Amino acid sequence: MAAQIIDGKAIAAKVRERIGSTVSTLKEQGITPGLAVVLVGDDPASRVYVGMKKKMCIELGMYSADHELPSTTTEAELLALIGQLNADSRVHGILVQLPLPDHIDTDKVLEAISPDKDADGFHPYNVGRLMIGKPTFQPCTPYGVMVMLDEIGYDLKGKEVVVVGRSNIVGKPVALMCLSRHATVTICHSRTKDLPDVVRRADVVIAAVGKAEMVKGDWIKPGAVVIDVGINRVGEKKLVGDVEYAAAAERASAITPVPGGVGPMTIAMLLQNTLESAQRKVKTV
Numbered sequence: 001m002a003a004q005i006i007d008g009k010a011i012a013a014k015v016r017e018r019i020g021s022t023v024s025t026l027k028e029q030g031i032t033p034g035l036a037v038v039l040v041g042d043d044p045a046s047r048v049y050v051g052m053k054k055k056m057c058i059e060l061g062m063y064s065a066d067h068e069l070p071s072t073t074t075e076a077e078l079l080a081l082i083g084q085l086n087a088d089s090r091v092h093g094i095l096v097q098l099p100l101p102d103h104i105d106t107d108k109v110l111e112a113i114s115p116d117k118d119a120d121g122f123h124p125y126n127v128g129r130l131m132i133g134k135p136t137f138q139p140c141t142p143y144g145v146m147v148m149l150d151e152i153g154y155d156l157k158g159k160e161v162v163v164v165g166r167s168n169i170v171g172k173p174v175a176l177m178c179l180s181r182h183a184t185v186t187i188c189h190s191r192t193k194d195l196p197d198v199v200r201r202a203d204v205v206i207a208a209v210g211k212a213e214m215v216k217g218d219w220i221k222p223g224a225v226v227i228d229v230g231i232n233r234v235g236e237k238k239l240v241g242d243v244e245y246a247a248a249a250e251r252a253s254a255i256t257p258v259p260g261g262v263g264p265m266t267i268a269m270l271l272q273n274t275l276e277s278a279q280r281k282v283k284t285v
């Protein structure tokens with residue numbers, strides 16, 4: 001049976017529509033949710049993402065503040081900008097696009113962002129909240145994966161989830177979110193033994209490795225759900241995921257495509273986090 005294709009583009013559009021109407025209500029109360037995006041250097045892919053974020057912010061009626069800095073920006077200059085954005089009452093969410101140039105200490109920068117404006121959910125305070133099961137800002141990509149599973153009505157309780165990849169921005173947080181929904185979770189990485197056999201146990205496979213089509217179709221248990229977070233450029237223009245899509249789609253019950261899967265959800269959830277931040281502020285003033 002052909003797999004259901006989980007249309008991230010369509011689900012993201014739905015999420016944005018909901019955000020848009022809540023933004024209108026907030027504006028009537030005199031609050032415009034605002035997102036600041038900081039880009040250091042001129043990585044072309046980063047530029048594309050930053051452009052998409054800005055466009056969507058404006059479409060939804062949010063305030064958008066963009067800061068594009070040269071790659072020669074010092075750590076002190078970047079920290080000073082973050083200090084300004086922390087203090088700026090128009091800004092409810094701050095995102096510093098990663099990766100940063102090598103001469104800048106990424107951890108230091110992420111920790112400088114006020115935890116109550118941390119739209120990426122990367123600050124140790126928010127990571128800790130997620131760890132103890134009391135999330136405030138949830139990292140966008142894993143949050144988007146959860147919304148996709150909700151959208152297809154998939155209940156994780158008691159299911160075997162195998163996450164391939166253990167990064168702080170995808171693998172670890174997505175594993176914690178599945179755990180909090182009562183899945184039995186295995187996290188794999190570059191030193192995992194017999195990866196194909198581990199993946200074969202999975203009711204849900206979440207691939208976040210960054211290696212084109214490394215998860216093979218015949219590793220997928222028939223009927224499993226496949227979430228492909230990977231974005232790999234092959235050749236000039238083509239994008240592929242971390243999963244061998246065509247072969248996996250023959251066995252899976254549902255699968256996310258690349259492009260048009262998890263990627264668009266990430267941006268939608270960034271806007272959602274900014275909105276939630278503005279809403280929390282309304283409650284405290």
Ligand SMILES: NC(=O)C1=CN([C@@H]2O[C@H](COP(=O)(O)OP(=O)(O)OC[C@H]3O[C@@H](n4cnc5c(N)ncnc54)[C@H](OP(=O)(O)O)[C@@H]3O)[C@@H](O)[C@H]2O)C=CC1
Nearest residue numbers: 141165166167170189190208209210229230231262263266
């Ligand atoms: N769709 C979206 O919105 C987003 C997509 N991405 C994409 O997701 C992918 C992963 O990103 P990210 O988490 O940042 O990547 P990282 O490079 O930070 O992490 C990759 C992980 O994969 C593991 N790994 C590498 N090789 C293997 C292997 N042969 N077998 C098993 N595990 C392996 C690494 O293991 P170890 O820890 O042992 O080194 C590491 O834990 C990338 O393609 C990225 O572009 C990322 C963010 C958002």
Ligand SMILES: Nc1nc(=O)c2c([nH]1)NC[C@@H]1CN(c3ccc(C(=O)N[C@@H](CCC(=O)O)C(=O)O)cc3)C=[N+]21
Nearest residue numbers: 049095096097098099120140259260261263264266267
């Ligand atoms: N502080 C920070 N937060 C991030 O969330 C962050 C980051 N830095 N650095 C880079 C990664 C990557 N990332 C993506 C977001 C959207 C798509 C996306 O929308 N992709 C489209 C394709 C877009 C294209 O054609 O290039 C899709 O999958 O359909 C992809 C990747 C966010 N990241």
